[in-house]
Amino acid sequence: MSTESKPGALVIIGGAEDRDGDCIVLREFVRAAGGVNARIAVMTAATSLPKEVGEDYIRVFERLGAASVDAIHTEHRDDSEREASIRIVEEATGIFFTGGDQSRIVDFIRGTSLDKVIHKRHQQGTVIGGTSAGAAMMPDEMIVGGASVANPSVDAVSMGPGMGFLPGIVIDQHFAQRGRLGRLLAALVLQPAVLGLGIDEDTGIIVNGDEFEVVGQGSVTVVDETTATHNNLEGLLKDEPIALCGVKLHILPHGYRFNLKTHQPLV
Template sequence: MVASDIRRQLVIIGGAEDKEGDCQILREFVRYAGGTKAKIVIMTAATELPREVGENYIRVFERLGAEDVRILDTETREDGSSSTALAAINKATGIFFTGGDQARITSILKDTEIDAAIHQRFSEGIVIGGTSAGAAIMPDVMIIEGDSETNPRMEIVDLGPGLAFLPGVVIDQHFSQRGRLGRLVAALAQQPAVLGFGIDENTAMVVTDNQFQVIGQGCVTVVDDSEVVHSNVGEILKDEPLAVCGAKLHILPHGYKFDFQTRKPILDSRTVTTVPVPAA
């Protein structure tokens, strides 16, 4: 296989995905990981209950038919060079990051041998998935924490290094359920990304190369800062309201696609609706 044939795949979940019913999102993750031949490693670094959380995902993935599912629990940075863990990653066809605290993931794993091994396997085409905290770590700069249900101000969000599977963007999760548009806009204003993605619960961005498709019950909200005509970010103090003029907003439900290069939804004749212009 030549390099151009390798498809880089991510399943980025906004949290609270269905684990009891049809499991639409986790079903797709298993399918991308190889279906009944899938070998899945569950990364539990984000949670303080690794066995409980990990076994819940083992139950789901095995019910969906994955061939081999195992927990990789890393509690300290010393675990980041475990030969057993590295062997499991090198055999995996899918790696899944659970929810919890995204700062735990990066503090334990970033720049370790495990981190390097996962990125190597990702470059070789295996699927990487993550939910909630596991979604937050996907960009190179991630939201560590912040306030919900508030207007955008610089003080409401803290940023830090992510694991850079999808660089140059900002991702927030539990999006509409926790009213996080303000903190996503504030995060975009603090670093040079031009695209922000807010993912609802039980909803996922399924990324393949330069585009993604939305699956699940909610929506993915896209904020595009590339054509902003005015921002007061250089004039305000941290606790003062942020102004942003000219940003684009897209709301994408199940089935809709988005192109990272053009920064536009992918629409065909069946989905395009012309909005009438009001008479003067």
């Protein structure tokens, strides 16, 4: 009988999730992290208001019934070496990254002792969640910024290293609300990722193994670039429009699932 642990779920939220009403998306994060037995670490690295944002999520997660909630503030890279923070993560069943600027998460945490223990705990079964910037940082290569455009171009998006929880995928957040399809398409052409996920506000995906399920009020747009038959990237100047042919698109609302290995929606 195998005693190998299974990586924990990923709960990836498109931002602006409900924190005062039914909290459908955050409720599923707490449930995945152990429900009333959940021990949650709130990572505030992305925000410039760590105390206020941390207290807000502590309030929500405690209201939903988590057994314990602690905020970990990393306003400088040295903060990610603190023993107290590492101990909180070691005991956490759920680790949640708030919104803000995803570059701050990478700058302050990636490659530190705190990063190593977060990845170790995830491999041991701890759930990793994140909203907005905390969603964008999930892949190995993340969207750092760019314009909300309908038509993709080379300068529509800027990319950088992410935190590597969901490799081979590109994630964009606030998707329908900020018209980011062009930005996501540009990111897929410029990076070796094979799938792009555009997640609407107050909407999330729960990733377990090779599948994810959509939860929340909006939809998730899945862009499958593996079916593409042509692009004009070679020789293109940065402000010129990208041509992209043969890409497959899926729009998935609450309750729909998708297989990340077969690239097929599960209806």
